[in-house]
Amino acid sequence: MNSAVAYTSELDDALEAAAQLAAQIREKLELQKHSAGILLCDADMDGAAVSAELSKLLGSEILGMTTLATLDADGHHEAAAVLTVLTADDCIFSASVSASLPGEDARAAIIEAYRAGVPAEAAPGQRPGLLMAFCPYGLPFSGDLYPAALSAAAGDAPVIGGVASDDYDYERARVFLSGRSYKDAMVLLGLWGAVSPVFSIRHVTSRFAERIRRITEAEGNIVRRVGDETFVQYLEGFGLNTDVSDPLLAFTCYPMMLISDSGDEETPLMRHICGLNREDGSGAFFGDVPVGALANICLINKDDLVRACRESMGSLLEAAAARPEYTPSTILCISCCGRAVILGANAGAEGKALSEMLPPGISLAGAYCLGEICPTFYKDGKALNRFHNCSITFCMF
Amino acid sequence: MEADLTKEYSNLTRLYKKLERDYRALTLMHEQTERLRDANEAAKDQSNFYTRLLLENTPCIIFMLDLKMNFVMGSAHLASFLGYRDMREMVDMPFAGLFGAVMPAEWIENAGGHCRRTMDERRPMSNEEQVTLKSGKNLVLQVSMTPAVGKDGAGQGVVVVMNDITELVRAREEAQRASTAKSDFLANMSHEMRTPMNAIIGMTAIAKTSSDVERKIYCLNKIEEASTHLLGVINDILDMSKIEANRFELSPEVFNFEKMLQKVVNVVNFRVEEKQQTFTVRIDRDIPGFLVGDDQRLAQVVANLLSNAVKFTPERGEVRLDTRLIRQEERQCTVEVAVSDTGIGISPEQQHLLFTSFSQADSGITRKFGGTGLGLAISRSIVEMMGGSIRVDSEPGRGSTFTFRFDAGVADDEGRDQAKKLRRRDLRVLVVDDAPEVLEYFTDILQRFGVACDTAANGEEALGLIGDKGNYGMYFVDWDMPGMSGIELAGLISGDADQDALVVMISSAEWSSIEKEARAAGVKRFLPKPLFPSAVFDCIAAYLGTDEALAEREEEQQPMQFAGRRVLLAEDVEVNREIVLALLEPTGLDIDCAVNGAVALRLFSAAPEKYSMIFMDVQMPEMDGYEAARRIRALDAPRAAAVPIIAMTANVFREDIERCLAAGMNDHIGKPLNFEEVFAKLGKYLGNAGDQS
Known part of the structure; x- marks a missing residue:
């Protein structure tokens, strides 16, 4: 498999942006028998229009999502779009889209979308070598549903992906597939054939506040009580402002680290608060929060984030080096929007670190999401796919 | 140109919005961080307070040394152990200096080496060690050392926890000894139960195959003996099990203290005779005749002590049972019972184990003398349940005295009423025995009954008294006396035509073995040793013919007949x-x-x-x-x-x-x-x- 990455800051003119991106790709890459493109772009860009034009220009399916910022080999970019084109003779790329997920059964809709994307050439029972999932934001269920449903549908095939983001107005986050834009559906890209991905993930969990407590009442992604107090009281115990009128607050509140004794993960679970209900004192999270887990506020600064980024990239390269028989071409990075906010004026530090470590000949593209999907454990083709917050994840294939 | 400007404006507007977002985010973050920092400081203060409380109140010696082996912090118990008033006096002191005044140099060197190794190897270690402090005090310390590692993974020193487990070790050794004793006990029990079972099964087989009647009777006697022994073993085990399960209870009833003792003595008398031991019983006249208590259990204790005394005393040795009233207040009294012997005695070390369950003074004793080793433990429990205590005074080779006290209620003393009935000023009694204590005891008993009594140490002295003072109404004559024998004296008294007296033979010998000879010498009644006041009372009452005791006694001797029922x-x-x-x-x-x-x-x-x-x-x-x-x-x-x-x-x-x-x-x-x-x-x-x- 070969790949190439193209970049543009042209957000207003879809045709012009598509032309720039296509031209860069044609310059870098000779398309093989099967191709597909992943477009990660600012919410100001009309992703549907750009993907439609790119499909025409490259003759490939183009899918993707909006993002707060993009990453490529040159680093971090705001107000930009990045296109990664994958091409191979020995690998089929199969894109599909789900029905509207707030419908009756989101899980069934996700499974159906996966099935719709299984290519005719796939052998019975065959699983994709890698599944990419671009998910909608703001739906009334926990982000854990995405990896859970896809793992069930794809027989624990590895899944990398994220939840679409925008510029913190939470209204313009979209996913798109070849000319159509979706606010409440998931788009999938299955890589079938000669693909062998490796993954790495890092949270930042080195410093904590001094107030560790146990979750005593929770259901799904709603936490009602921590110890003998409500979740809001627990947060206020840290001295934090719990006035949720500013949408940025959820991200500037520090992520919560959960240590669960459910026991199937080596790394602690990180969760971001996505809303507070001051009436009943509960808090909503992007993903599930198990009762009995120990909770604590995590303290993060830019140095921690850059260090985690370097460690995660280092682990990824180590894992890849352990498989010399496979030649990877692409790294997809899904990072957390909260990290971008904390990096603030130093947003470029993460991209700079990555570009310094990137091996020659490997394409890198990435996005900042409102939830990351990545396996925490992957062995013998079976992946333990998990939904994360405040993490930086890499997939190299 | 216009299009470029529009595009430029659009980009600038977009960037402005992003900058505005970032500024707002940073402002919020700053505010939240300030709040979080304050809350965090308060939480740290609280945490430090808890840490201080723990260090001030833990009974353990805990301390941390830095990489240079200097003291960082520790528990209050450490400060008091080392003789410091305040932890601050110890800060930055080197380990060797810190412990130098209290611990021996060898310990300091070893422990310091362990600390350094713990830090170097980043591996916790623990050990148990005996140490003699400079003050001379011996301690067993459990010492655990853990490397102190910072969040960044760098070594910071070592944390040492020392527990004084001297008492714990002592208790553990005690428990191990008890466990061994229990195992030995089980082995002994197996032996104790299998031995009589072997006799029962073996003698039954012999009896079945033998046609000789005498041999069959011999076998049956052995079977009876073994069965009785086995029953005793089983009863001991059951009693001990109940004691250990706290289900052992007393059943208080009114009982005749002297009769209770008499029953016990009758049981052990057989063995006393077999070993030709001298057995003396002394009952304090002040002890109320009727007590309220569990006479069965009391009898069990006395029987245990007496059977031990007989068992561990060689032939022709002496066994003595003494009783004494310690105090009486209205309806409550405390009585002391002492059983002495001239047996093998018990060393101080063995005495320590005597009253413990599953222990015998010497496990070899079980093999030599038999027994479960539970008797004294059971006795102690019974006596303690009666509000008393039991002790032993003994020296190897010089005999033993087991003494116990118990509390009992006082019931109406019917015995004293009986005594009043016997008051006969006209009755004169002569007691003849070569044992001065028997004469003394007899005098005491008869005084209690209001009967006049003279004593003589031998037949010649007795005849002299008769010559001097005239004939007596009753004579109590010992069978076995040096010089003139009891039979000879009885014959002389009975042969005197002027005598119309009752001659009673007293002896520890079996009556059946001397009855014929004694009756021929004119002896009318027999009184077995050791002597009990009630037995003497019955004897006199029978002579006087005025008391129902005689009727009772005769009735007891009649075989029961229930024909037609x-x-x-x-x-x-x-x-x-x-x-x-x-x-x-x-x-x-x-x-x-x-x-x-x-x-x-x-x-x-x-x-x-x-x-x-x-x-x-x-x-x-x-x-x-x-x-x-x-x-x-x-x-x-x-x-x-x-x-x-x-x-x-x-x-x-x-x-x-x-x-x-x-x-x-x-x-x-x-x-x-x-x-x-x-x-x-x-x-x-x-x-x-x-x-x-």
Whole structure:
């Protein structure tokens, strides 16, 4: 498999942006028998229009999502779009889209979308070598549903992906597939054939506040009580402002680290608060929060984030080096929007670190999401796919 | 150009919005961080407070050393252990200096080495060590060392926790000793139970194959002996089990203290005679005659001490039972009982273990003398339950004295009333014995009864007294005296035509062995040693012919006769039925047998008036004894309520007896059957006459 990455800051003119991106790709890459493109772009860009034009220009399916910022080999970019084109003779790329997920059964809709994307050439029972999932934001269920449903549908095939983001107005986050834009559906890209991905993930969990407590009442992604107090009281115990009128607050509140004794993960679970209900004192999270887990506020600064980024990239390269028989071409990075906010004026530090470590000949593209999907454990083709917050994840294939 | 400007404006607007977002985010973050920092500081203060509380209150010696082996912080107990008033005095002190005043140099060197190794190897270590402090005090310390590693993974020093486990180790060793004793005990029990079982099985086989009647009788005697021993072993184990399970209880009743002792003495007398030991009993005249307490358990303690004394005292040695009133306040008293012997004695080390369960002074003793080793532990428990204590004074080779005290209630003293009845100023008694303590004891007893008494140490002195003071009404003459024997003296007294006196022979010898000779010498009665006041009383009363005691005694000697009376025996085990039928045959009783409670109920229902009494086993198939008793009592027949029902069962614990009584039974006889007890119950419920109740 070969790949190439193209970049543009042209957000207003879809045709012009598509032309720039296509031209860069044609310059870098000779398309093989099967191709597909992943477009990660600012919410100001009309992703549907750009993907439609790119499909025409490259003759490939183009899918993707909006993002707060993009990453490529040159680093971090705001107000930009990045296109990664994958091409191979020995690998089929199969894109599909789900029905509207707030419908009756989101899980069934996700499974159906996966099935719709299984290519005719796939052998019975065959699983994709890698599944990419671009998910909608703001739906009334926990982000854990995405990896859970896809793992069930794809027989624990590895899944990398994220939840679409925008510029913190939470209204313009979209996913798109070849000319159509979706606010409440998931788009999938299955890589079938000669693909062998490796993954790495890092949270930042080195410093904590001094107030560790146990979750005593929770259901799904709603936490009602921590110890003998409500979740809001627990947060206020840290001295934090719990006035949720500013949408940025959820991200500037520090992520919560959960240590669960459910026991199937080596790394602690990180969760971001996505809303507070001051009436009943509960808090909503992007993903599930198990009762009995120990909770604590995590303290993060830019140095921690850059260090985690370097460690995660280092682990990824180590894992890849352990498989010399496979030649990877692409790294997809899904990072957390909260990290971008904390990096603030130093947003470029993460991209700079990555570009310094990137091996020659490997394409890198990435996005900042409102939830990351990545396996925490992957062995013998079976992946333990998990939904994360405040993490930086890499997939190299 | 315009298009470029529009595009530029659009980009600038977009960037402005992003900058505005970032500024807002950073402002919020700053505010939240400030709040979080304050809250965090407060939480850290609280955490430090908790840490300080823990360090001030832990009973452990805890401290941390930095990489240079200097003191960082520690527990308050460490400060007091090292003689510092405040932890701050110790800060930055090197380890060796810190412990130098208290711990020996060798310990400091070793412990310092362990600390350094823990830090270097990043591996926790722990050990248990005995150390003698500079003050001379010996301690066993459990020392754990853990490397102190910072969040960044860098070594910071070592954390040391030291626990004083001196007492714990002592307790552990004690427990190990107890465990070993228990194992030894089990081995002993196995031996103790298998030995009599071997005798029973072996002698039964011999008896079955032998046609010689004398040999069969010999075998049966051995079987009886072994069975009795086995029963004792089982009873000891059951008693100890109940004591250990805290289910051992006393059953207080009014009892005659002296009679209780007499029964015990009668039991051990056989062995005393066999070993030709001198056995003396002294009963303090001040002890109330009738006490309230558990006489069975008290008898068990006395019997245990006496049988030990006899067992561990060689032939011709001495055994002595002394009793003493310690105090009496209204209806409560404390009595002391001491059993002394001239036996092998016990070393101080062995004395320490004597009253412990599962221990015998020397495990070799079990093999040599037999016994479960539980007797003294049981005795101690019984005595303690009676509010008393037990102790031993002994030296190896110089005999032992076991002394115990117990509290008891005081009941009406019928004995004193009896004593008043004996006051006969005209009766003169002469006691002849070569043992001064017997003479002294006799004088004391007879004074208590208001009877005048002279004493003589031998036959010649006795004859001299008779010559000087004239004939006496009664003579108590010892059989075994140096010089003129008791028989000879009795013959001289009886041969005097002027004498119309009663000559009573006193001896520890078996009466049957000297009876013929004694009667020929004119001896009318026999009084066994050791002497009990009540026995002397009965003897005098019989002579005077004024007391019911004589009648009672004679009645006891009559074989019980119940001809014409019918008893119902409910017993499911055939051999048990056979035993009862055979042993009650001489009484003339008619006995109907029922193989379970249902049959017993049917037989009784058919003819309630026919039965004078029912012996009822408890555990029986189809209908048990409890149910049968309940149903008999519920029958619509006058006799059903009145017929005595006596439980005859191997369920012998207090709660078993209570359950029998609750089911409507009148009394309880335990298995294996003691036929004296069976006859006593027959006498109690049927009387010894022919009328049907």
